[in-house]
Amino acid sequence: QVQLVESGGRLVQAGGSLRLSCAASGRTISNYAMAWFRQAPGKERDFVAGITTGSGTYYRDSIMGRFTISRDNAKNTVALQMNSLKLEDTAVYYCAAGPSTGLLRFVSDVHYWGQGTQVTISS
DSSP, X not given: OOEEEEEOOOEEETTOOEEEEEEEESSOGGGSEEEEEEEOTTSOEEEEEEEOTTOOEEEOGGGTTTEEEEEETTTTEEEEEEOSOOGGGOEEEEEEEXXXXXXXXXXXXXXXXXXXXXXXXXX
């Protein structure tokens, strides 16, 4: 079992920056692909950014160039640096862990979820 705990979500003005962190326990994340998903009110949970076991990164188109995902296997953490935030980035952000093979970008492929952290962007 892997337990994931997100932190860093808060209210921030549009154009600002925010850094989310995900702390894992139970097992080392070095054997897992990791990702961030988000869910806005009334919408489905969507993929945001992913990172492979080899630290290859991939992103949804709408956040390309604004968000950066990273991992620190020694600290068993994953981070999401978010810059140039927009109103439409408002959502609960979830950390996720999945199988080491392939790209983790579908909800159905996720093995472990965090509880989520609220990010609210104001105008």
